[in-house]
Every structure is written in structure tokens, then in C-alpha cells.
Amino acid sequence: MASRLSPGACNDPAKNKRPMAKKPEAPHVPDYWEEAKTELMKRDRIMRKLIPQFGDLQLVRRGEPFVTLARSIVGQQISVKAAQSVWERLLEACPKMTPAAVQKMGIPKIQACGLSKRKAEYITDLAMHFRDGSVHEKDWSSMDDEAVIAELIQIRGIGRWTAEMFLIFNLLRPNILPLDDLGLLKGISINYFSGEPVSRSDAREVAANWEPFRTVATWYLWRSLDPVPVEY
Numbered sequence: 001m002a003s004r005l006s007p008g009a010c011n012d013p014a015k016n017k018r019p020m021a022k023k024p025e026a027p028h029v030p031d032y033w034e035e036a037k038t039e040l041m042k043r044d045r046i047m048r049k050l051i052p053q054f055g056d057l058q059l060v061r062r063g064e065p066f067v068t069l070a071r072s073i074v075g076q077q078i079s080v081k082a083a084q085s086v087w088e089r090l091l092e093a094c095p096k097m098t099p100a101a102v103q104k105m106g107i108p109k110i111q112a113c114g115l116s117k118r119k120a121e122y123i124t125d126l127a128m129h130f131r132d133g134s135v136h137e138k139d140w141s142s143m144d145d146e147a148v149i150a151e152l153i154q155i156r157g158i159g160r161w162t163a164e165m166f167l168i169f170n171l172l173r174p175n176i177l178p179l180d181d182l183g184l185l186k187g188i189s190i191n192y193f194s195g196e197p198v199s200r201s202d203a204r205e206v207a208a209n210w211e212p213f214r215t216v217a218t219w220y221l222w223r224s225l226d227p228v229p230v231e232y
Contacts, residue, residue, distance in 0.1 A: 028061040030172045036213035040220075043209050046191050050220050054227070059219050061172055065137050066130050067097050068170040069152070072162045073122050074115065080226065089113040099127035122157025129155050145173055168215050177207050177214040187221030 030036075040047040063071065074090065075083035090113040091097060094105050102110070102123060110120035129135050135155070140148050145167055152163040164178040178184055179200045189198045192206050210217040 028172065030059055030174065032174050032213070033058050033216065036174065036216040040210060040213055040217055044217070047210075047217060047220065050191065050224055054220065054223050057223065057227075059168070059172065059215070061170055063170065065140070065166070065170055066099055066126070068166055069126055069155075069158065069162065070097065070102070070123050072165045072169075073119055073126065073157050075165075076119070076157075076162065086114040090115070099130040102127040103131065119157065122155075125156045126158070140171060145176065168218070173215060175212045175214045177204070177210075177218065179203055181218075183222050183225055184218050187218075187224050191221060191224060 037051050041051055042048075071083075071087055074087050078086075090110065093109060093113050094101050107117065107120045107124055110123060111117055115123070130137070135151060136143075140151075143151075148167060148171065149160060149163040152158050152166060153160060159180075161178055161180040164176050164181075167173040167176050168178070185198055185200075185203055188203050188206055189195055192198075193202070198206075207214050207217065
């Protein structure tokens with residue numbers, strides 16, 4: 001008895017094999033994280049209490065460089081919650097989120113997602129830099145922190161804070177101390193100074209004990225304010 005085939009099926013078993021679904025790319029976790037936790041807990045009494053509270057949570061890299069930088073621009077000078085809302089609306093309007101797609105979208109449509117005109121201009125300028133090759137994305141992994149920052153701050157809308165967020169969340173550099181970050185200063189204030197205001201100098205003094213893992217300590221201080229990790 002002949003076997004029954006569904007419409008469009010093929011008798012050749014090799015041709016009937018379905019292509020395997022492509023697995024989503026796994027988030028990249030810094031290889032220094034566990035060593036950093038151990039070292040920080042040895043040296044710093046606050047880290048000794050703080051780090052165990054967050055179990056296996058850790059920094060992960062998920063986005064492409066362009067996406068990370070665009071998301072950092074969206075997050076400038078607004079709350080994490082507001083930034084997430086605007087970013088979700090931007091992704092709805094531009095699901096691919098590539099430099100070409102952003103340029104095609106144009107400033108008015110980007111603004112309609114809840115961004116100021118200036119931020120919309122910054123994101124389109126960022127897209128232009130990626131498309132015309134004026135940023136050396138492929139070289140960043142071999143460049144030191146300050147060299148990457150120097151290149152990024154040539155782009156409109158990217159200052160030192162945004163460049164440092166990129167070093168933390170995309171390049172996963174271990175020893176970044178973003179002194180312009182209000183969350184870091186607040187975390188130091190609450191955890192080390194009983195809520196008293198802290199200066200950048202105070203922050204540097206506390207962070208001297210964290211080297212060469214200042215990124216990791218910063219990340220745990222952010223978690224002490226908001227247990228849900230921010231992703232860029």
C-alpha cells in the first residue's frame with residue numbers, strides 16, 4: 001500500500017528533512033565574574049554582605065554594538081523605567097534596529113516613539129557613523145578603555161557616561177568606574193556613607209579597593225538600588 005503524503009511533501013527522505021531551527025545566541029557572561037566576586041568579598045566588608053544577596057545574577061552582554069549605544073542614548077537623563085518604555089516603543093517601530101533601518105526610519109518617526117528631537121538626531125547620527133565606517137567597531141576589542149572612549153565621544157550625543165556604559169555592557173570591561181553615574185554615587189552613599197551625599201573624590205577613594213574589578217562592584221551597587229538587572 002502506497003504511503004500517503006501531505007500536499008507539497010516529497011518522497012525523497014533527504015529532501016523531507018526539516019532544517020533545524022537556529023538557536024538564539026546565548027548571552028555572553030564575563031569570564032572574570034566569579035574571580036571578581038571572590039576578590040571583592042575578601043577585600044570589602046560591604047561587598048561581602050551585598051554580593052551573596054543576588055545569587056547567580058550577573059552582567060551579561062546581549063546586544064550588538066550599535067544597539068547597545070542606541071539604547072544608552074535613549075537612557076540618558078531619564079529613569080530606567082522610562083527608558084525601558086521608550087526603547088520598547090522604538091523596537092516596535094523598528095524591529096531590526098540596524099543602522100540602515102534607523103536611517104530609513106527618519107527623525108520624526110523616531111521622535112514619535114517618545115524621544116526628544118535631540119536624542120532622535122543623536123541616534124540617526126550614530127547610525128551614520130556605523131554605516132560610513134567612521135567607527136572602528138572591529139578594533140574595539142583590542143583597544144584599551146580610554147582609546148575606545150576617545151573614539152566614541154567623537155559621535156554626537158555620546159559623552160563619557162554613554163561610552164562607559166558601552167564598555168561595561170557590550171565590551172564587558174572589568175575595571176570601569178562611571179563617576180558620572182548617579183546610580184553608582186547613590187549606591188556608594190547608601191551602602192558606605194549611611195545615605196550622606198558623596199563626591200566623586202569619595203567614590204574614587206571607596207573604589208580604589210575594588211581594582212581591577214570596579215565594573216563588578218559598580219554592578220552590585222546598582223543591584224542594591226534595583227534588583228532587576230538593566231540590559232543594554
